[in-house]
Amino acid sequence: MPVNVLFSARPELWPVYEPLLAKGLTEAGLDFCLGTEFAPDQVDYVVYAPNGGLMDFTPYTRLKAVLSLWAGVEQIAGNATLTVPLARMVDHGLTQGMTEWVVGHVLRYHLGMDHHITVQDGVWTPDAPPLASERLVCVLGLGALGEAAARALAALNFHVTGWSRTSKDIPGVTCLYGEDGLLTALSQAEIVVLLLPDTPATENTLNSKTLALLPMGACIINPGRGPLIDDNALLDALKTGQVGHATLDVFRVEPLPPDHPYWAHPNVTVTPHIASETRPVTAAQVICENIRRGEEGEPFLHLVDRTLGY
Numbered sequence: 001m002p003v004n005v006l007f008s009a010r011p012e013l014w015p016v017y018e019p020l021l022a023k024g025l026t027e028a029g030l031d032f033c034l035g036t037e038f039a040p041d042q043v044d045y046v047v048y049a050p051n052g053g054l055m056d057f058t059p060y061t062r063l064k065a066v067l068s069l070w071a072g073v074e075q076i077a078g079n080a081t082l083t084v085p086l087a088r089m090v091d092h093g094l095t096q097g098m099t100e101w102v103v104g105h106v107l108r109y110h111l112g113m114d115h116h117i118t119v120q121d122g123v124w125t126p127d128a129p130p131l132a133s134e135r136l137v138c139v140l141g142l143g144a145l146g147e148a149a150a151r152a153l154a155a156l157n158f159h160v161t162g163w164s165r166t167s168k169d170i171p172g173v174t175c176l177y178g179e180d181g182l183l184t185a186l187s188q189a190e191i192v193v194l195l196l197p198d199t200p201a202t203e204n205t206l207n208s209k210t211l212a213l214l215p216m217g218a219c220i221i222n223p224g225r226g227p228l229i230d231d232n233a234l235l236d237a238l239k240t241g242q243v244g245h246a247t248l249d250v251f252r253v254e255p256l257p258p259d260h261p262y263w264a265h266p267n268v269t270v271t272p273h274i275a276s277e278t279r280p281v282t283a284a285q286v287i288c289e290n291i292r293r294g295e296e297g298e299p300f301l302h303l304v305d306r307t308l309g310y
């Protein structure tokens with residue numbers, strides 16, 4: 001019997017993924033049937049993104065696993081109708097894109113690029129930026145994306161501190177964890193990068209108390225998820241100058257409403273959730289490998305711990 005794989009994501013992605021998945025599953029030696037429509041009780045695997053509209057897994061009685069195209073799984077991790085393994089996306093292309101985006105925005109702050117780009121005022125002020133080794137950067141979240149970004153920043157000689165839930169050992173990065181670790185990490189951070197998942201435990205990681213720990217004028221870069229930051233607390237911290245500038249890629253409501261104060265704020269850069277995206281060529285390989293594993297009784301890669309929500 002063929003393995004039936006349902007693709008449930010934005011319809012325009014189907015023509016992109018269909019040949020890539022077909023190639024990968026053929027190479028895995030599987031007899032398969034790929035499609036965007038099946039009788040629910042005939043589906044073995046769902047290739048999933050929240051914008052595919054699938055919410056109720058109850059009729060999917062033959063389902064073996066849901067394979068997310070997204071790294072962030074906050075929209076499905078708590079779905080009570082899902083009782084089979086859920087794997088999230090860890091994709092080399094996605095990671096590389098995020099590393100490039102983070103490094104670019106850290107360098108923007110580090111080098112003070114805005115001043116030279118926007119303030120051509122005829123005043124010759126030869127203030128050279130410090131070396132990266134003199135700049136304190138903190139990466140909150142040291143998973144697939146945070147670790148790669150932290151390593152890249154460390155390779156540029158930034159003084160990098162990282163923070164995660166469990167302890168880590170990453171060359172060139174001072175790794176901290178737990179509540180005390182966060183306080184230490186923030187109190188030293190001139191630039192903070194958020195690459196945490198959106199879970200009940202990470203909501204408002206940056207709030208009025210934790211923002212007050214930052215050195216005056218610190219900069220924030222959030223490509224993680226909107227709920228990681230208490231927006232009112234950030235706006236207050238921008239007003240007092242505790243936070244000098246924020247670059248925000250993700251928001252509690254997306255698209256960010258046109259009247260949101262972030263859009264017009266002189267010290268906020270809004271980017272429209274473009275820090276990085278799943279790259280079909282590499283992502284399809286990950287999906288096919290997980291289907292192969294499922295069929296051969298091997299453990300799935302990148303399983304989500306549903307109790308933790310990531």
Ligand code: NDP
Pocket residue numbers: 071072073089090094140141142143144145146147163164165166167178195196197198199201202223224225249250273274275276277310
């Ligand atoms: P991972 O699951 O690999 O890593 C998550 C990291 O966060 C881990 O280091 C984990 O700690 C840490 N963490 C989780 N909960 C806590 C907590 N309560 N306290 C401290 N640390 C915690 O995720 P990824 O790196 O793959 O992705 C991170 C997020 O990036 C995604 O969830 C998504 O929201 C966002 N994203 C944004 C994109 C964009 O374009 N803007 C694109 C892709 C992803 P530990 O290692 O100890 O488990």
